[in-house]
Amino acid sequence: SDPPSAISFLNFIAGEGVFNQMNPFPAATNFSIGCVSRFPTVWGDDDERSLAIDLLLRFVRNAFLWDSELEGENWFQQNPQNEVAICCMIHLLELSETHSDWTVTWTESVKMCNKLVGGNRRDVMKFVSKRHPCSRLRELNSAARERLPKVGGCLGCRRKFSRSELYICTGCNRAQY
Numbered sequence: 425s426d427p428p429s430a431i432s433f434l435n436f437i438a439g440e441g442v443f444n445q446m447n448p449f450p451a452a453t454n455f456s457i458g459c460v461s462r463f464p465t466v467w468g469d470d471d472e473r474s475l476a477i478d479l480l481l482r483f484v485r486n487a488f489l490w491d492s493e494l495e496g497e498n499w500f501q502q503n504p505q506n507e508v509a510i511c512c513m514i515h516l517l518e519l520s521e522t523h524s525d526w527t528v529t530w531t532e533s534v535k536m537c538n539k540l541v542g543g544n545r546r547d548v549m550k551f552v553s554k555r556h557p558c559s560r561l562r563e564l565n566s567a568a569r570e571r572l573p574k575v576g577g578c579l580g581c582r583r584k585f586s587r588s589e590l591y592i593c594t595g596c597n598r599a600q601y
Contacts, residue, residue, distance in 0.1 A: 427465040430476035436462070437513070442506050443483060452505065453537035456512035457530060460520075467520040480514050481556045488552065489560055500571050504548045511551045512537040542577020542584065542600065576600050 437443070437459055466472045484507055492499045516533040523529040540547050546568040553565040574587040580601045590600040 428463050430466050430472045430479065433459070433463040433466045433476055434479060442509060452509040452512050452541050453534055455509050456516055456537065457533065460513055460516045461526075467517055470521070473517050473521065477514055477517050480510050480517075481552065484510050484514075484552050485556050485558055485561055488549070488564060489558075492564055500545055500568060502545065504545050507548050507552075508537075508540045511540055511548055514555070515551075538579070538600065539576065542575070542579075544572050544575050544584075546572040546574065 460467055466476050515536045519529045519532050549565040549568040553561045575584045576587045576590045577584050578601050592600055
């Protein structure tokens with residue numbers, strides 16, 4: 425039988441409730457790494473990886489456009505847990521293109537995932553709009569930049585603070601406190 429493909433990967437994460445918001449994923453980093461690592465064909469094959477990234481980006485774009493229309497101004501204040509998990513998967517897949525060592529890929533991915541998990545909708549919008557050529561998405565990103573401050577999460581107390589108040593750990597270069 426054929427190895428699991430990008431479609432198998434997407435079916436798996438759909439079964440986990442990512443696409444229908446049935447299960448919130450506060451531990452987006454661990455969840456994303458766990459999902460992607462189960463499908464070595466997806467992160468190891470250029471065509472499968474590109475297909476998975478493209479489909480995940482399209483889903484997040486469509487979710488943002490649809491949800492922002494329905495929710496209006498409240499949309500900016502919502503916690504984008506599942507979107508963060510998807511963005512972490514996208515970033516992990518992107519990194520697997522450039523790094524052959526899974527440890528390096530994982531370490532670099534954790535940095536971005538920590539930023540997305542500790543941030544707000546502004547960070548997720550920036551991540552997606554940089555990767556998808558959609559004028560409406562760019563408009564939402566601009567609106568998020570105007571409405572939302574730059575925040576980050578402290579890994580010590582688990583609260584959010586202005587990014588200017590946080591420090592990066594010089595030991596691991598990943599954690600903020």
